[in-house]
Amino acid sequence: MTRTTQITILVVLFALLSLFYQGLWGDPRHIPPVLVGTRAPVFEGPDVESGEPMSSEQYKGKVILVNFWASWCQECKVEHENLLRLYDEFKDHPEFVMVGINYQDEIPKARAYLQRYGSSFPHMQDVKGALAIDFGVYGVPETFVIDKQGVIRHKWIGPIVDNVYTNLTKNVLTPLLQRADTQVRPYDQAP
Amino acid sequence: MFRLFSIPILLCFVIPTAGLAEVVDETEIDQKVREIAKTLRCTVCQTENIWESGAPLAHQMREAVRERVIQGQSTEEIRAYFHSRYGDYIMMEPPKQGVNWLIWLAPFLLLFGGGALLWREVKGWVTRTPPSQPPPALDETSRRRIERELNDNQ
Amino acid sequence: MIIEIGHFSVVIALVLAVFGIVSSSLALRTRDADWVRAGRMALTLIFILLSVGMAALIYSFLARDFSVHYVATNSNSQLPLFYTIAAVWGGHEGSLLLWVFILSTFSTIAVWLHWRTQPAIMPYLIGMECLVILGFLLLILFLSSPFDRLIPAPPDGKDLNPLLQDPAMVMHPPMLYMGYVGFSIPFSFAMAALLSGRLGEEWIKVTQRWTIFAWVCLTTGILLGGYWAYYELGWGGYWGWDPVENASFMPWLVGTAFLHSVMVQEKRKMFKVWNLFLIIVTFSLSLIGTFLVRSGVLTSVHTFATDPERGLYILIFVTTIIGIAFGALMLRANKLKSQIEMDSMVSRESVFLFNNLFFLVATATVFLGTLYPLMIETWQGAKVTVGPPYYNTVFMPIALGLLFLMGVGPYIPWRKASQASLKKNFLIPVVVGVVSTVVLFVLGIRSLFALTGAFVVGFSGAAIFIDVGKISSLYARRESINLLKGFFSAFTANQRRYSGLVTHVGVLVLVVGIIASTVYQTEKVVSMRVGDEFVMDDYRVKLERIHDVRGKNWSAQEGVFEVYEGDTLLTKLRPQKRVYDASQTPTTESAIYAKNMGHIFLTMPDVSADGVAVARGVINPLILWVWGGGGIMGLGVLLNIFRPRKRDE
Numbered sequence: 004m005t006r007t008t009q010i011t012i013l014v015v016l017f018a019l020l021s022l023f024y025q026g027l028w029g030d031p032r033h034i035p036p037v038l039v040g041t042r043a044p045v046f047e048g049p050d051v052e053s054g055e056p057m058s059s060e061q062y063k064g065k066v067i068l069v070n071f072w073a074s075w076c077q078e079c080k081v082e083h084e085n086l087l088r089l090y091d092e093f094k095d096h097p098e099f100v101m102v103g104i105n106y107q108d109e110i111p112k113a114r115a116y117l118q119r120y121g122s123s124f125p126h127m128q129d130v131k132g133a134l135a136i137d138f139g140v141y142g143v144p145e146t147f148v149i150d151k152q153g154v155i156r157h158k159w160i161g162p163i164v165d166n167v168y169t170n171l172t173k174n175v176l177t178p179l180l181q182r183a184d185t186q187v188r189p190y191d192q193a194p
Numbered sequence: 195m196f197r198l199f200s201i202p203i204l205l206c207f208v209i210p211t212a213g214l215a216e217v218v219d220e221t222e223i224d225q226k227v228r229e230i231a232k233t234l235r236c237t238v239c240q241t242e243n244i245w246e247s248g249a250p251l252a253h254q255m256r257e258a259v260r261e262r263v264i265q266g267q268s269t270e271e272i273r274a275y276f277h278s279r280y281g282d283y284i285m286m287e288p289p290k291q292g293v294n295w296l297i298w299l300a301p302f303l304l305l306f307g308g309g310a311l312l313w314r315e316v317k318g319w320v321t322r323t324p325p326s327q328p329p330p331a332l333d334e335t336s337r338r339r340i341e342r343e344l345n346d347n348q
Numbered sequence: 349m350i351i352e353i354g355h356f357s358v359v360i361a362l363v364l365a366v367f368g369i370v371s372s373s374l375a376l377r378t379r380d381a382d383w384v385r386a387g388r389m390a391l392t393l394i395f396i397l398l399s400v401g402m403a404a405l406i407y408s409f410l411a412r413d414f415s416v417h418y419v420a421t422n423s424n425s426q427l428p429l430f431y432t433i434a435a436v437w438g439g440h441e442g443s444l445l446l447w448v449f450i451l452s453t454f455s456t457i458a459v460w461l462h463w464r465t466q467p468a469i470m471p472y473l474i475g476m477e478c479l480v481i482l483g484f485l486l487l488i489l490f491l492s493s494p495f496d497r498l499i500p501a502p503p504d505g506k507d508l509n510p511l512l513q514d515p516a517m518v519m520h521p522p523m524l525y526m527g528y529v530g531f532s533i534p535f536s537f538a539m540a541a542l543l544s545g546r547l548g549e550e551w552i553k554v555t556q557r558w559t560i561f562a563w564v565c566l567t568t569g570i571l572l573g574g575y576w577a578y579y580e581l582g583w584g585g586y587w588g589w590d591p592v593e594n595a596s597f598m599p600w601l602v603g604t605a606f607l608h609s610v611m612v613q614e615k616r617k618m619f620k621v622w623n624l625f626l627i628i629v630t631f632s633l634s635l636i637g638t639f640l641v642r643s644g645v646l647t648s649v650h651t652f653a654t655d656p657e658r659g660l661y662i663l664i665f666v667t668t669i670i671g672i673a674f675g676a677l678m679l680r681a682n683k684l685k686s687q688i689e690m691d692s693m694v695s696r697e698s699v700f701l702f703n704n705l706f707f708l709v710a711t712a713t714v715f716l717g718t719l720y721p722l723m724i725e726t727w728q729g730a731k732v733t734v735g736p737p738y739y740n741t742v743f744m745p746i747a748l749g750l751l752f753l754m755g756v757g758p759y760i761p762w763r764k765a766s767q768a769s770l771k772k773n774f775l776i777p778v779v780v781g782v783v784s785t786v787v788l789f790v791l792g793i794r795s796l797f798a799l800t801g802a803f804v805v806g807f808s809g810a811a812i813f814i815d816v817g818k819i820s821s822l823y824a825r826r827e828s829i830n831l832l833k834g835f836f837s838a839f840t841a842n843q844r845r846y847s848g849l850v851t852h853v854g855v856l857v858l859v860v861g862i863i864a865s866t867v868y869q870t871e872k873v874v875s876m877r878v879g880d881e882f883v884m885d886d887y888r889v890k891l892e893r894i895h896d897v898r899g900k901n902w903s904a905q906e907g908v909f910e911v912y913e914g915d916t917l918l919t920k921l922r923p924q925k926r927v928y929d930a931s932q933t934p935t936t937e938s939a940i941y942a943k944n945m946g947h948i949f950l951t952m953p954d955v956s957a958d959g960v961a962v963a964r965g966v967i968n969p970l971i972l973w974v975w976g977g978g979g980i981m982g983l984g985v986l987l988n989i990f991r992p993r994k995r996d997e
Binding site: 035037038041107131132133135136137138139141142 | 278
């Protein structure tokens with residue numbers, strides 16, 4: 004076996020080892036959101052509770068927090084309290100809007116869910132999942148923040164709890180509500 | 195006379211349509227949906243396309259494909275739409291561009307590169323091997339014998 | 349109580365594995381045969397103790413002891429008996445225990461079987477096997493124990509994943525593991541040869557049957573997996589290039605290369621280092637497969653729970669074994685430079701080398717495809733999918749090249765092939781290959797894959813057919829018997845060679861099945877009400893009724909579909925849409941009718957509340973050739989393993 008062959012084998016094995024090691028700390032279910040930094044799709048649908056039509060057009064020029072949820076989703080229950088808290092914190096700001104989008108659900112179940120866990124901000128129906136596909140959603144809960152210009156500035160996959168909550172409110176919502184051109188932390192860098 | 199004959203004939207026509215049974219078939223739209231759906235990955239599944247997957251999201255994606263096909267969008271437009279929402283991940287194979295050429299070409303580079311190297315190496319061995327012919331291995335002799343006998347008998 | 353006995357046995361087995369490593373090292377150092385005997389005793393006891401561990405787990409399943417965490421997560425009181433046993437290896441923890449149990453069984457058999465003839469190898473064999481066993485036992489006991497209690501016990505278990513409640517899935521994991529683990533025996537012998545410096549052909553001859561046994565187990569395991577996917581996943585395909593499938597396919601590919609390459613060493617005493625390299629890679633890939641499947645670095649249908657700690661441990665363990673193996677190979681390799689004598693570029697030796705090249709490139713392709721998403725994610729933070737379209741494009745040319753070599757190899761003599769012999773052996777096969785391609789073309793087939801496949805299959809098939817015909821008639825004439833008897837006589841006289849050719853025929857049959865059923869599959873999905881019908885190829889499929897049926901632990905909506913050819917009723921197919929009680933998981937059960945070696949495959953993925961059923965029909969031509977080819981391959985291997993021993997072996 005020549006020296007070159009030996010070195011080649013060692014290099015290949017080492018490269019594999021480091022790749023595998025790196026791979027261990029990644030989340031195989033995580034998909035980088037391609038939509039962050041692009042214009043948010045227009046979304047419209049009936050209100051979950053009243054059935055009245057709703058549209059993102061009516062929120063134009065505001066900072067919109069969009070939360071995808073479903074009554075069958077366990078992690079949504081975990082974050083629900085925080086969502087209510089978040090809405091309470093920002094609801095008085097004239098340029099803040101929060102919309103829940105009810106995903107892959109049955110309306111009576113969704114209504115029961117909201118009655119049980121509380122409801123303060125409006126929720127839109129997405130029974131056929133078309134809105135979710137428009138937002139590149141692949142599971143619930145997922146949360147998006149759209150700035151005043153209508154550009155998606157932030158996405159979070161998973162429940163809004165602990166650090167994620169702090170990051171979302173302090174580093175994303177507050178600066179976006181203050182100034183239009185604020186640089187927000189990239190989507191996946193929770194503190 | 196007329197009446198006697200007409201009744202059974204009428205019945206013959208009536209019975210099949212009585213249950214409103216019909217021959218159903220795929221439409222062109224169905225076929226196009228399948229063709230497109232097979233190239234898109236179900237994002238919540240594993241390496242499974244949205245056509246084959248039973249996941250609810252896959253079902254909704256199929257419906258989204260269908261809606262767009264009905265609207266008259268082309269295969270490329272529909273694929274581009276999904277790509278704009280989910281990125282490369284949603285394509286069943288890496289797009290042939292940039293660094294991805296590595297994975298598309300690697301097998302053939304390995305095959306031809308390895309083949310060339312191996313060819314050179316074997317050639318080297320052949321030239322270094324002294325031409326003196328050692329006796330062929332045992333089973334070879336028996337093979338030869340068999341061949342000879344075959345030839346003799348022909 | 350019972351499960352604690354099992355747990356305790358496995359703990360003792362772990363201690364004994366350490367002892368086995370120590371005693372075999374001492375045996376090497378002191379040259380004292382007593383230490384070897386002690387090692388053998390340790391290994392045997394490990395086998396017995398792991399049997400107790402397995403038995404305890406099986407008992408807990410049968411006794412429905414839901415206070416055992418693993419039993420509670422993988423079974424349910426309504427689970428049928430048959431699947432309750434399969435549930436033992438239905439999850440991560442239990443399947444690991446099965447892995448190490450099979451490993452201890454095989455190594456104990458190997459030690460007792462080769463004890464007299466291979467005394468010098470024993471300390472290495474025992475030491476190496478104990479090391480691998482130890483690695484797995486540490487993983488089982490500290491990071492994935494199937495013996496943990498769940499207090500308080502739930503009233504009922506969560507149930508085995510309904511997709512795994514299938515006869516093929518009962519046998520699939522054991523066969524696969526027997527394959528992976530079987531390669532550990534030639535691997536250990538190779539390591540012994542390396543470390544002891546006895547690098548003759550001995551280790552290869554001794555382990556030849558082990559290798560081929562491991563190979564057939566792996567082959568069967570893979571095919572069973574495909575069979576399961578075929579009728580359980582309900583999309584009419586059998587191979588999805590899923591990371592876990594790939595993880596089993598990679599050791600198969602290199603193992604097959606090894607199987608061929610050792611013949612060169614046996615006959616010509618060349619390529620010693622190369623063969624060591626191949627068996628090390630084969631076993632390494634079995635271990636890496638375990639890592640890939642169980643660490644969560646890849647997403648896959650079958651990936652077990654993700655847990656970085658567990659993954660890290662498996663990585664360290666796998667790296668240790670692979671490191672030892674490659675380290676030994678590198679340190680020793682220079683000492684075993686064998687004189688390579690090649691008389692001609694056109695010889696059996698050189699065909700084997702190119703066969704190896706193709707197999708390794710095929711492996712590298714699958715490896716790259718499997719790891720590419722991980723690579724891109726690590727380096728670029730992006731995510732890509734490498735799915736079937738990729739493999740179909742790049743793998744098929746390589747596979748066809750291999751098939752061509754498969755036709756050439758057995759008919760090129762060792763050392764040197766003369767022009768005359770080439771012409772004599774290959775003229776007719778080439779003609780047959782070309783004719784079959786032309787015939788298919790005339791019949792209107794335009795798929796490049798099918799046309800190339802036709803040439804290769806025609807060529808290889810004709811070569812084998814002519815060979816068998818010639819030798820049978822020769823024996824028939826020489827012994828004045830009829831041709832059939834002549835065939836058997838020739839076969840038994842050269843059983844090793846001809847059993848190999850039987851396997852090659854199996855491969856050809858399999859390939860025809862694969863080509864026909866992928867290129868010429870037709871599919872139709874329609875919505876229909878009772879009474880409606882749809883047409884597929886020459887068949888009419890009519891939905892007669894939909895009714896509810898009830899199984900032991902599931903309920904289903906069953907569609908009764910009448911399949912007509914013309915006006916003749918061929919069969920009634922009953923696909924189901926099932927919901928399993930415990931998990932409320934829906935599955936689609938396919939219904940299959942075999943006709944002309946192909947299948948009419950029907951599923952009913954959905955029934956709406958107002959009685960509209962979605963029916964999915966697939967016609968898979970020649971699909972039976974896939975399974976039949978697999979069977980013929982297995983038959984060839986059995987004929988090889990149970991061949992009468994010859995004097996020179």
